[in-house]
Amino acid sequence: NNGSVIGGKSFTAVAINCASKAGEWIQTKLGNHASLDIKYSSHDLVTEVDKGSERLIRNLIMTHFPHHSFLGEEGVKPGPEASTKALEDVREAEYLWIVDPIDGTTNFVHGFPFFCVSIALAHNGEVIVGVVYDPMKDELFVAEKGKGAYVHGKRMQVSKEETLRGSLVATGLPADHQYALPLNLRGIGAIAPQVRNLRIAGSAALHMAYVAAGRLSGFWEIGLNSWDLAAGALLIQESGGVVGDTLGNPYHLGVRNVVASNGIIQQELIAALAHAEANQ
Ligand code: IPD
Ligand code: CA
Ligand code: CA
Ligand code: CA
Numbered sequence: 001n002n003g004s005v006i007g008g009k010s011f012t013a014v015a016i017n018c019a020s021k022a023g024e025w026i027q028t029k030l031g032n033h034a035s036l037d038i039k040y041s042s043h044d045l046v047t048e049v050d051k052g053s054e055r056l057i058r059n060l061i062m063t064h065f066p067h068h069s070f071l072g073e074e075g076v077k078p079g080p081e082a083s084t085k086a087l088e089d090v091r092e093a094e095y096l097w098i099v100d101p102i103d104g105t106t107n108f109v110h111g112f113p114f115f116c117v118s119i120a121l122a123h124n125g126e127v128i129v130g131v132v133y134d135p136m137k138d139e140l141f142v143a144e145k146g147k148g149a150y151v152h153g154k155r156m157q158v159s160k161e162e163t164l165r166g167s168l169v170a171t172g173l174p175a176d177h178q179y180a181l182p183l184n185l186r187g188i189g190a191i192a193p194q195v196r197n198l199r200i201a202g203s204a205a206l207h208m209a210y211v212a213a214g215r216l217s218g219f220w221e222i223g224l225n226s227w228d229l230a231a232g233a234l235l236i237q238e239s240g241g242v243v244g245d246t247l248g249n250p251y252h253l254g255v256r257n258v259v260a261s262n263g264i265i266q267q268e269l270i271a272a273l274a275h276a277e278a279n280q
Helices: 011-028 048-064 080-090 105-110 180-194 204-212 226-237 266-275
Strands: 036-038 045-047 069-072 095-103 116-123 126-134 139-144 148-151 168-170 197-199 218-221 242-245 258-261
Touching: 011 048, 011 116, 011 126, 011 139, 045 048, 045 105, 048 069, 048 095, 048 116, 069 080, 069 226, 095 105, 095 204, 095 226, 116 204, 116 226, 126 204, 126 226, 139 204, 139 226, 148 204, 148 226, 168 204, 180 197, 180 218, 180 266, 204 218, 204 226, 204 258, 218 266, 226 242, 226 258, 242 266, 258 266
Parallel strands: 069 095, 168 197, 168 218
Antiparallel strands: 036 045, 095 116, 116 126, 126 139, 139 148, 218 258, 242 258
């Protein structure tokens, strides 16, 4: 395998350890998060728990792999320009950890039990480990490049659904109300009437994990960041699904407008979004 052990510690073991430690700690803070900050608008929140979770993960990773690079959401200024720049700065790193310390902060703040910790490791720009942990359900989703993806230690497979008509599909309502939200609303207008039903549960990474597990047949959203997608993308690919963007390009770390599915409905999803001009 691709040198995935340094000093006796496997990358995947460290990723799992970080995700479960952070997830357990986050859960103890549910309902009593100390302070709430608004990042861009009342739609974009951050708490001390997001920052604490990122600190915990970063410290653990740096203890094991001090020469690796690290990109975490809470270390980056809000907004697409800052996050593009932050990714460009580290994208060429040999080993890059990409971390969303809580994906689904709004849910966490409201006590709606659908959020996760998302941790990915990229090697020369390619994701080789992806871990998503849902502390509320104690569900750990793990993927290693070329070795499959697992939940509860059981190999995952994407759904076999062949049509949009029979598919349960998810999307998100982005915090960016200027650009991303209007586009996604057009997409929703186009896709909702064509699918069995639509879910908007508030965590992109967990939605991606659910596509990998076959619980959803597809997911799309406009305006996401590398830390929302990196771990989930590998989970889906290693479960036999397809991840790309709204224009049909394959997944890479810079993808923001994601379309992910079991592969079979991928073109139908992309075509529906294109028809609604919800992909610019
Ligand atoms: C958000 C969640 C949400 C999605 C937003 C993301 P955060 O991440 O994934 O489902 O709709 O676009 O920003 O801020 O909770 O980590
Ligand atoms: Ca956030
Ligand atoms: Ca996120
Ligand atoms: Ca987050």
